[in-house]
Amino acid sequence: MDYNNNHFSDENKETPAETTPEVHESEQQEEEFSTYKPKKEKKSGSKTGLHFFLGGLAGGLIAVVLIAVLLFSNILPLASTADENTSSDSSTANVVKTMASDDAEVSSNIDETSKAVVGVANLQQQSVWAGSQEAGTGSGIVYKKEDGKAYVVTNHHVVEGAEQVDIILNDDERLNAKVLGSDALTDLAILQVDGDKVTTVADLGTSKNLKVGETVLAIGNPLGMEFANTLTKGIISGLDRSVSMDTNGDQQPDWVTEVIQTDAAINPGNSGGALVNAKGQVIGINSMKIAQNAVEGIGFAIPIDAALPVMEQLEENGEIERPLIGISTASLNQVPPQYRSEIKLPEDVEGGMVVANVQEGSPAAKAGLQQFDVITEINGNKITTLLELRKFLYSDASIGEEVQVKFYRDGKLEKTEVTLTAKE
Incomplete structure (x- = not known):
């Protein structure tokens, strides 16, 4: 989350989400301290090493070590850019009961859940002559279908800066999406599309009773749509992890987000995809990983219980009231x-x-x-x-x-x- 003006404010404003995890992020600046201008990061996707959430960690010595890694190494948001193909608030599951599925089938297993994970394309104006082109791709989860509309949750950093957002279904059909709301601090965004061709919605589980060592699978589109609906398997490596994030690009942590740690392989393009349990229920939203030569298998997902109240506010109000x-x-x-x-x-x-x-x-x-x-x-x-x-x-x-x-x-x-x- 970058700031275009000259200094910090406690007032939220949608800005690019770059994290230490590059979140994150969103304050109004005035024309004071005019020499202090955070550098604006490139928008959307995983083209930077620090992206949200693009935001220390519990557990004794492990927490201390991991904080150091997060703050002083590259944490990669998981969206895939068009020219880059390699990687260098609480709620309970009861909320899900209010989510309508109309004529869509609610996923009942992992195979069905994968059908509810879609591609999200960020289109931006490249030049007067070229028009809007795909600047990056990520993933999203169809979580509700109601009144002829389908609703998709993805990461803020996947859609930030977009002039147009497209949803890409499993049969490669593209649907133009409306961004109902996006929040840099939580790195979440809600999209709305015509629901006529959406046949499956994800079964949202709960992250309340997760256990370290529990089997999980990450579903998404690593490196773009060429590898759409890729499934990778791993375990929950840690719970209640606190990740410091730089949301305005000044290389200083200014937000902390609570995440699930997993060793399931996640790559650029997985941002906004599903982290599911053995039953195929969504228990997290993949958002970032540590990208460092000396580090393997440290990825993070937003717990679904923390995401749900944010999703509801973004869907209804378009922003988070703070x-x-x-x-x-x-x-x-x-x-x-x-x-x-x-x-x-x-x-x-x-x-x-x-x-x-x-x-x-x-x-x-x-x-x-x-x-x-x-x-x-x-x-x-x-x-x-x-x-x-x-x-x-x-x-x-x-x-x-x-x-x-x-x-x-x-x-x-x-x-x-x-x-x-x-x-x-």
Whole structure:
């Protein structure tokens, strides 16, 4: 998820999802700190080594090692680009009962589930003369058919930047898809297509009772549609993994996503495909892998229980509603030299988030926050990075909640109360 403007904001905006896993991702920037401009990544698919989700890890020493690997090695999103053919919030299964299937057959085994996994083509304008061409391909899962329409879940990074999205069925027929909603932080997108030619929908299981060592299969389109509906077998290697992601391309982690780890072979083009159990039930959505010569068999999928509430919001509202403070910020070490003289802090303060801009009429403005204030704590939680700020806002806080913000202004510690609102 890249940012086109000059600095961070806590307000969501759809932007390219590049992760450390390249997620991820989505904040409004203003024209402050004008020299700070994150580099814009190429859109869609797995052409970069860091892509979402494109966002440490539980388990003692294993967690420590894996965090280091994730932050300092290439994590590859699993979409396949047109010119690259090689790889170098909780819910329960009860939600599924509300999903209609109309005249489509609900998959009852792995073979049937593979029919519900489709190709997703990202078409972008290449030139005035060439018109729109396929910029990348990924995978998607048909999870519902209702009122003559079929609904497909895929990854945000598969469709980001697309001028047109096509769904490719098992018989190679293409259907033009409408993007109902896409969210960079969760790396999920919902597509809608005409359901006349869709005959099978996936059986969505639950990721609640998974066990390490359980057999799973990854279904998708590795390296593009030439190898459509490829199945690979493996096990669940780890649960409740926390992957740090860079969502704006500045090489700094700014989001964390909870994923299932598997050793089932997944490759570029598998993004958005299904991770299924032995019964053929979808228990995860494949999204990324570690791509490093010294690493084999470390792939990640979004748990279906975490994906379902996001899918429903995207289908109904087109976006995910999250709390807003109304500031653009940068961590202390990211502030350009020409602005550092404006920031006065006691010597013992080593970190914080510098306010670059306060949006007019926002909760921050009403609470009296100003440019160059340095936020160090919210509701007792230390805030020294964008990752910590986002994690608090999007995981621990709620819309309408009043939070206490501690900050330094002209070297003096102050505090204020901020009432969080929803993004407009």
